[in-house]
Amino acid sequence: MKPVEIYTTPFCGFCVAAKRLLNKKGVSYQEVDVSRDSSKRQEMTKRAKGGRTVPQIFIDGKHVGGCDELYELDRRRALDPMLVA
Numbered sequence: 001m002k003p004v005e006i007y008t009t010p011f012c013g014f015c016v017a018a019k020r021l022l023n024k025k026g027v028s029y030q031e032v033d034v035s036r037d038s039s040k041r042q043e044m045t046k047r048a049k050g051g052r053t054v055p056q057i058f059i060d061g062k063h064v065g066g067c068d069e070l071y072e073l074d075r076r077r078a079l080d081p082m083l084v085a
Contacts, residue, residue, distance in 0.1 A: 002060035002085050004029035007044040014067035015055045021070060027083060059083060 004022060006029050008015035022029050034041040034054065041052075048056040048063050057064050059082050064070060073079040 001027060001083050004083070005032065005058040006030070007032045007034050007040070007048075007054055007056040009033060009035040009054050012054050014053075018055045018057060018067040018070050021074060025080070025083070 004027055006015070006018060006022070008019070008031055010033065019029070019031070032040055032044070034044055044054075044056050045052050047058065051063075051066070053066060055066055057066065057070055064073060064082070070079065073082065
């Protein structure tokens with residue numbers, strides 16, 4: 001599997017939903033909590049080309065968007081091929 005990174009905050013329903021989909025697919029991911037570390041939030045915003053909401057998801061270093069975009073990729077059957085190494 002390609003590496004997956006997800007920037008989150010606690011108590012974020014969209015973050016929970018995105019992680020649920022990744023877990024369902026058996027995908028391991030690196031979670032970065034941006035709630036208490038402004039440098040991590042700045043890193044996320046820069047990598048996401050200005051995206052300030054969570055989650056922000058990256059697959060193999062490529063920004064795929066947030067929860068809605070992740071589920072849309074799955075609906076279009078484009079997520080699994082992106083995850084394969």
